[in-house]
Amino acid sequence: MDHRLLCWIRLQQALGYGSNKPMEAYRRHPDLERWFSSRSFLENEEGLFTQREMERFQEFTGERCLKIAERATKLGQKMLTPDSREYPECLRQITNPPAVLYYVGEFPAVDDLPSIAVVGSRDTSQGGLAAVRILCRQLGAAGAVVVSGGAMGIDTAAHLGAMDSRGKTVALLACGIDYPYLKSNQKLREAIARHGALVSEFAPGTEVQKWHFLIRNRIISGLSCGVLVAEAVIKSGTMITAKHATEQDRDIFVLMVDSWRKNSEGVLQLIWDGAKPVSCAADILTEYTGRFPACTVPPREPISTFRQKPAEEEIQGIPTFSDLPVEPSVPKEESLSSLSPEAVSLYQSLTAQPVSAEELAYRLKIPVKKLFQAATELELSGKVQSFSGGRYAKKG
Secondary structure, eight states: OOHHHHHHHHHHHHHOTTOSHHHHHHHHOSOHHHHHHTTGGGGOTTOOSOHHHHHHHHHSOHHHHHHHHHHHHHTTOEEEOTTSTTSOHHHHTSSSOOSOEEEEEOOOOTTTSOEEEEEEOSSOOHHHHHHHHHHHHHHHHHTOEEEEOOOTTHHHHHHHHHHHTTOEEEEEESSOTTSOOSGGGHHHHHHHHHHEEEEESSOTTOOOOHHHHHHHHHHHHHTOSEEEEESOOSSSHHHHHHHHHHHTTOEEEEEOOOTTSTTHHHHHHHHHTTOEEOSSHHHHHGGGTTTOTTSOOOOOOOTHHHHTSOHHHHHHHSOOGGGSOSSOOOOTTSOSTTSOHHHHHHHHHOOSSOEEHHHHHHHHTOOHHHHHHHHHHHHHTTSEEEETTTEEEEOO
């Protein structure tokens, strides 16, 4: 096992996720192996560490760090540290880059391609999901990398849009990659690992905590050259990501879908603060003309043009979950035991005739938000198909 890797794991575990102290220690002591082997760090002569951090250095011995590395390797996770050649330069330049990045899949060349972070609300509108997915489909087709958080709502639409066009996408998780958070999105995670990478700062087995999202968000913006915000309330993790982007000197773009929704307030605030409104991938990528030769700026095709097409063309124009080979279609006889109760109820109420989400929510007496979550779960399982206008039908 690489001893330098173990040094970085020890720094990360002792000093905490999101800390800027691992990089400060590295700047002062580039030969980490020698610094640790001499045990001079325990003297804390420079006063860099708190008493609690010193205690955690004692707790996280080399043997304990070795077990973390071995567990990651056994799970098929690769590891990057700031002194790794493959570590993204754009991330190395932020104030507090992760001491260790765990990932599965293939890490896209985010330093050589425009990487666009796409963030927004989980409780989003059907129009917002469709708009984000179309725009990210355009980004992926143009060669850009789509970065998001792997959650329901806008995140899911962003990842799927990139994969619709066989583009690259990266999901930043707020827990260990192996931790079963959001089981309904498991199939999406597996697809992302095939089309890009699942990435986390958190060691294997780390459970999700609310504060993890706050420190994870700096990596989402850090891996990007620009952040696209779609549907966000004023006080939200999305707006925190936008704040990180500003501090990291990243561009901020906004997508206005529905100004009547509360989710538009964050978008409006960002526009007032100088963010650039966009309606297609070309509006974003034109900002990076010449900077990334491997990526071309596509012709402008505003999202609004999809709404102006005849109904039968609109269904073809707006990608559905079934367009993406996330998993082979699930046989009809497969058990429903792995699905949530809402997904099972929705599946049993569907027929081959498309029905609107509003009608289904009324029939099942559940909120539209839960209906969309259940529909997403069923689509990723290959059991239902979505149509324009927020309609769903059982797959034939």
